[in-house]
Amino acid sequence: MAVLITILSSTMRVFAGLGLATVISICLGVAIRYFRLIEHLTLPTITLLAPVSPVAWLPVAIFLFGIGNGPAIFMVFVALFFHMILATITQIDGVNRNYINVARTMGASKWQIYRRVILPAILPGLLVVLRFNLFGAWMVVLIAEATGVGFGLGQVIMMARNTFNPSLVFFTIVIIGLLGFGCDFLLRQIQRRILYWLPNRTAGLADV
Amino acid sequence: MSEPAICCRGVGKVWAAGTERAHEALRGIDLIVEDGEFVVVLGPSGCGKSTLLYLIAGLEETSAGEIAAHGVPVTGPAPDRSLIFQETSLFPWLSVWQNVSFGLSLRGVGKAEQREISRQVLFRTGLAETFDKRPHELSGGMRQRVAVARALAMRPKVLLMDEPFAALDVQTRAKMQGFLLDVWRESGASVIFVTHHIDEAMALADRVVVCTARPGRIKDIVTIDRPRPRDPFASEAVALRRKLTELLSAEVDRAFAEQENVAIA
Numbered sequence: 402m403a404v405l406i407t408i409l410s411s412t413m414r415v416f417a418g419l420g421l422a423t424v425i426s427i428c429l430g431v432a433i434r435y436f437r438l439i440e441h442l443t444l445p446t447i448t449l450l451a452p453v454s455p456v457a458w459l460p461v462a463i464f465l466f467g468i469g470n471g472p473a474i475f476m477v478f479v480a481l482f483f484h485m486i487l488a489t490i491t492q493i494d495g496v497n498r499n500y501i502n503v504a505r506t507m508g509a510s511k512w513q514i515y516r517r518v519i520l521p522a523i524l525p526g527l528l529v530v531l532r533f534n535l536f537g538a539w540m541v542v543l544i545a546e547a548t549g550v551g552f553g554l555g556q557v558i559m560m561a562r563n564t565f566n567p568s569l570v571f572f573t574i575v576i577i578g579l580l581g582f583g584c585d586f587l588l589r590q591i592q593r594r595i596l597y598w599l600p601n602r603t604a605g606l607a608d609v
Numbered sequence: 610m611s612e613p614a615i616c617c618r619g620v621g622k623v624w625a626a627g628t629e630r631a632h633e634a635l636r637g638i639d640l641i642v643e644d645g646e647f648v649v650v651l652g653p654s655g656c657g658k659s660t661l662l663y664l665i666a667g668l669e670e671t672s673a674g675e676i677a678a679h680g681v682p683v684t685g686p687a688p689d690r691s692l693i694f695q696e697t698s699l700f701p702w703l704s705v706w707q708n709v710s711f712g713l714s715l716r717g718v719g720k721a722e723q724r725e726i727s728r729q730v731l732f733r734t735g736l737a738e739t740f741d742k743r744p745h746e747l748s749g750g751m752r753q754r755v756a757v758a759r760a761l762a763m764r765p766k767v768l769l770m771d772e773p774f775a776a777l778d779v780q781t782r783a784k785m786q787g788f789l790l791d792v793w794r795e796s797g798a799s800v801i802f803v804t805h806h807i808d809e810a811m812a813l814a815d816r817v818v819v820c821t822a823r824p825g826r827i828k829d830i831v832t833i834d835r836p837r838p839r840d841p842f843a844s845e846a847v848a849l850r851r852k853l854t855e856l857l858s859a860e861v862d863r864a865f866a867e868q869e870n871v872a873i874a
Contacts, residue, residue, distance in 0.1 A: 499698035506666055506686045507712035507763060517715070521702040598702045598743055 411546065411554040412580060414470060415538045418477020423531060426482050430489025435515060447486055455480035455541050459548060473553070476545035481534045488530040492523035525599060528592045532585060539581045612680035614767050614799035615642040615665055619674030621824075622660050626672060633824040634660040638674070640818060640827065642767070647793060647800045649810040651853065652820030653861045658803045661825070662769045665801065666692040678767065688712060691760035695772040697752045699744040705755055706731065706740050712763045726762055734758045734792060750781040754788060761796060768793070770802045774809070786812050790837055807853045811846060812839055819856045822864035829856055 433440045458479045462472035496519055504518045546555025554573055561569035620638040625631045634657035642648050652658045663669045665676055667686040676683040678690060699708050707714075709730055710723035718726075731737050736754055744752055753773055760768060770789075774782045786809065793800050804810055810817045817831040831853065833839075840846060 497698075499694045499696060500700060502666075502668055502692065502694070503698045503700075503759075504711075504715070505668060506688070506690065506692045507715055508686065508688045509715050513715055517711075518700070521700070524702075598745070 414473045422481035426485035451483035473545040480541040492526040496522045621673035623672045636824040649814035657825030691765040692769045
């Protein structure tokens with residue numbers, strides 16, 4: 402039971418952080434390309450903060466959210482957010498010009514081009530980004546939990562370390578590995594559903 | 610209708626104007642395309658013939674001169690001037706019929722009507738059985754036919770084609786030319802077709818516009834008034850091929866010489 406609660410709480414933090422980072426970064430990334438003003442207001446700051454290690458955010462997380470789920474989720478969020486924004490922008494810039502030109506010759510407005518062409522065109526790339534960041538999220542959540550959130554897999558590792566219990570360390574490592582693998586599998590299934598138009602073999606990795 | 614389908618007067622285009630990388634793609638293009646005419650623009654690679662199509666389509670702005678479509682100045686893209694690209698430009702996330710009706714859906718045409726128009730256009734272009742397929746399930750030639758069907762669904766007055774068959778094998782290409790001629794005759798649209806392929810130009814064109822190497826200018830305009838389908842081995846065809854080859858090879862030589870100069874400098 403205790404194992405289950407531990408696993409669930411870590412998983413929940415991973416997904417909460419990943420979900421928040423995904424939604425906000427995609428929205429902001431698209432907005433940056435759509436509105437020049439937003440680009441000028443936010444992009445320099447984002448590029449400035451992107452190389453900062455998530456560990457550096459740890460004190461900030463604790464100032465802001467104290468102890469509990471809050472800082473752990475914030476850590477996951479902050480570790481992924483900046484990279485995902487930059488990835489979204491790169492994806493948008495990489496959209497085949499022909500797609501956009503076809504839509505333009507048919508009289509599409511800017512909004513229609515974004516909604517009907519750019520969004521579906523960047524989706525495969527975004528899902529690949531999401532898969533890579535899922536692993537990142539699992540790495541960060543341990544660091545966050547190790548600092549005293551109360552429970553979670555990171556706490557277990559810290560406890561094992563403090564009690565010189567290597568078998569517990571490796572047991573936890575195996576659990577994390579399995580969880581990461583399971584999450585990735587889940588995401589691949591979702592990917593296959595959403596990206597129905599890609600041939601299965603290359604799902605997500607083919608350039609569109 | 611007295612106004613020509615497309616009228617270019619002194620059209621020029623400089624890419625990246627005002628920067629170090631500025632280069633002139635087109636200069637002083639005067640070209641009139643009548644309603645229902647099939648014009649092929651023939652030129653060496655990189656002579657700006659694609660640029661001309663982009664300008665006529667309204668996707669890029671001219672640096673000099675002006676372009677009018679049916680007497681109305683071109684200021685931006687319009688659905689009655691459809692551009693068909695060399696590479697596949699079908700949206701892979703849409704089925705064939707959704708691709709064909711994409712332009713209609715932008716205008717807010719109802720779903721049922723979109724399906725109906727797609728069905729008709731696909732039937733007319735001999736693609737009825739691809740209706741529910743996805744682009745990746747089709748061969749290269751089929752995809753280009755769907756791209757043509759998609760353009761036709763907009764009832765264009767002018768079809769602009771940028772080396773649409775260049776990526777296809779020779780046999781498919783010959784078939785596609787026949788297909789295009791059928792479509793052209795039936796739709797009554799004017800066609801401006803860009804290619805570097807002399808045989809293609811001879812099979813298709815009412816008039817062949819031969820372009821010079823960069824910056825692209827019109828070197829000569831050759832009228833072909835033989836009935837289609839044309840025998841590529843008839844004696845007039847051989848003479849014509851020789852003439853076009855000579856016109857073109859001089860430009861290819863010039864283009865190569867220029868590239869070598871750039872490489873040495």
